Amino acid sequence: GVRKKGTIAGSVSTVKAEKMEDVPAPSFDQALQGQAPGLMVLSESGEPSKAATFRIRGTNSINSGKDPLFILDGVAISSSDFNTISPNDIESMDVLKDASSTAVYGSKGSAGVIMINTKRGKTEKPVINLSAKVGVTTLLDIPDLPTPEQYIQRRADYWKTLDYFKPSANQKGVGYYDNPYNLPDGVDMDQWASYDPSFSGDYVETWLTRLQLSNVEIQNYKQGKVVDWRDHVYRSGLRQDYNMSISGKSSRTNYYASLGYTNNEGYKVGDSFQTVRARVNLDTDITKWLKVGLAAQFADRGNKDIVADTGNADVMSPYASMYEEDGSLKKYPTDDARIVNPLLAGSVDKKFYKTQTLNSTIYGKLTLPYGFSWQTNFNVRYGWRKQYYYKSDDKPSISKGGEAERDEYSDYEWVVDNMLKWNYTIADIHTIDATFVYSAEKYQFWNTVASNSGFVPSGVLGFHNLHAGINPVIKTNDEVQTGNALLGRLNYSLMDRYLLTASVRRDGFSAFGIENPYGTYPAFALGWRMSEESFIKNLKVVDNLKLRFSWGENGNRDIGRYAALSKLNVTDMIIDGKPVKGVWTDNLSNNKLKWERTRAMNLGLDFGLFKGRLSGILDLYYNKTSDLIVDRSLPTIVGYNSVIANLGQVDNKGLELTLTSVNLNIPKK
DSSP: OOOOGGGOOSOEEEEEHHHHHTSOOSSHHHHHTTSSTTEEEEOSSOOTTSOOEEEESSOOOSSSOOSOEEEETTEEEOGGGGGGSOGGGEEEEEEEOSHHHHGGGGGGGTTOEEEEEEOOOOSSSOEEEEEEEEEEEOOOOOOOOOOHHHHHHHHHHHHHHHHHTSOGGGOOOTTTTSOTTSOOTTOOHHHHHHTSTTOOSOHHHHHHHHTTOOHHHHHHHHHTOOOOHHHHHBOOEEEEEEEEEEEEEOSSEEEEEEEEEEEEEOSBTTOEEEEEEEEEEEEEESSSSEEEEEEEEEEEEEEOOOOOOHHHHHHSOTTSOSBOTTSSBOSSTTSOTTSOOTTHHHHHOEEEEEEEEEEEEEEEEEEOGGGEEEEEEEEEEEEEEEEEEEEOTTSTTOOTTOEEEEEEEEEEEEEEEEEEEEEEEETTTEEEEEEEEEEEEEEEEEEEEEEEESOSSOSTTGGGGGGGSSSOEEEEEEEEEEEEEEEEEEEEEETTTEEEEEEEEEEEETTSOTTOOEEEEEEEEEEEEGGGSHHHHTOTTEEEEEEEEEEEEEEEOOSOTTTTSOOEEEEEEEETTEEEEEEEEOSBOOTTOOOEEEEEEEEEEEEEETTTTEEEEEEEEEEEEESOEEEEEOOGGGSOSEEEEEOOEEEEEEEEEEEEEOOOOOTTO
């Protein structure tokens, strides 16, 4: 539901579109970084195709779900889909952090909730917006590699160290590994040369041979040729984001439509990601008592590039060769088959990656007498992913003819929410807002992975001609989950001054043991708008002052769809010369597996001072999660290493402070 912020007793942080527009972020996760206290947005790899990690008030679990729930226009979406949302489409975001504010979402929101509200039309005159953002991403800082001179010195020091620990009779002569033009005192070049009876007369080549440099390295050293390998694997990546939208409204209809394109390059050569997004929001009043609407979004994401091997670049000799004499890429830059050219995969392998999602919600709302209303939301989501890869036999340890794999994935999900609401005011001082919800859902995916190797006559067609190999392998995996929930919630306000929120939710989920498929979770919150009291109103410096307290329980359902079951595995065997299938299990089931339970308390204070010049939010919280779901070790005599069980506890506690000041206020600006 929708409520005024002043009448909310839970812990909620709001991020408006204006704040996100100040950040030139091409993705939703980057736009949210640093915008809300208690919310951590971690982007570990820096790769544009990799999603960030979100944490609200730390981690409440060890093995179960740790990601917050994402709600898009009132409907839950997968955490893997949040990067399909264009920052340009977002009107506001609310971060729900305590048990009272997340209670309406039950076990889905056990790690917190991020509510995303997309834009709607605001004026009767159509508004067309065009935006373009262009930026550059670079690697901020990494430790320097040795210079070419330091690389040679390091090789010399390495061999000197090995020689030092040998028996004295087996040690090399003094200065054996030193530069013949910079020898230790007491050693001349003739003595240095005499250490090799077959000395050729080439002092430099002899010295580098002693350091076990390859012939390629020796020739490049003598010719003064060096390669800065990092210059070939790192770059300044170009980031582009273009968006167009049209919005407006009439007396009965509100609309918003957008189309966006993003092309992000990472700081590694070959790291890129392209996205096309489209969104349509439509709300219309059919009659005074019936309102219907549609919110639909489509996203097409993918790339074909292969990222350079930065690890090999960091260990490559600066005296290696990038190219052969004919200009082609040199497979082994030092002629050492253990170290491959960091750009080789990008030049000989082939890749295709494409993921598409369609997420749509249709709703209908009936306005009934006496403050009652009934709303039904139906959300459906389709997802498709194609991930193909061909490994060329130009790379080491790859079968002749090459190896290829096609990973085909599709999923389907539906959610139905039925909501009965009652909003009523008694004697102008008692405001009652009651909500009753029944929800049902189903999610299913289908995954097929086909691979082959040893392509005949060659692997030139790669994954486009998968049947041409000699070692076909096919694997399939289909999974399904179901859930349902009942919720009752009451919001009560006395004179808009004393606030109460109470709720009870009962969740059911198919992943748990057959003895505990359901969990029941109560929550409540109290609020006191002290600034509405006469003794506070007399304080001219105080604009807003609200004291809040909340307590509640919640569960965590993200444990794995079949974690409570004993899973069967199939293996191939030969008995009496005939191939047979064997069936075995490597884990025990647990029919008594139950929900992790988090009990959370929050004490908060909202304040505004000096006519809006200074405002802030202070929160103290304590969360205790018990019945953690872990793998409990078993004695080996039973034949299994562990069994999934409820065991252990995690505590989270902390303080959050948000301060906002208006340092300069120019009227009409």
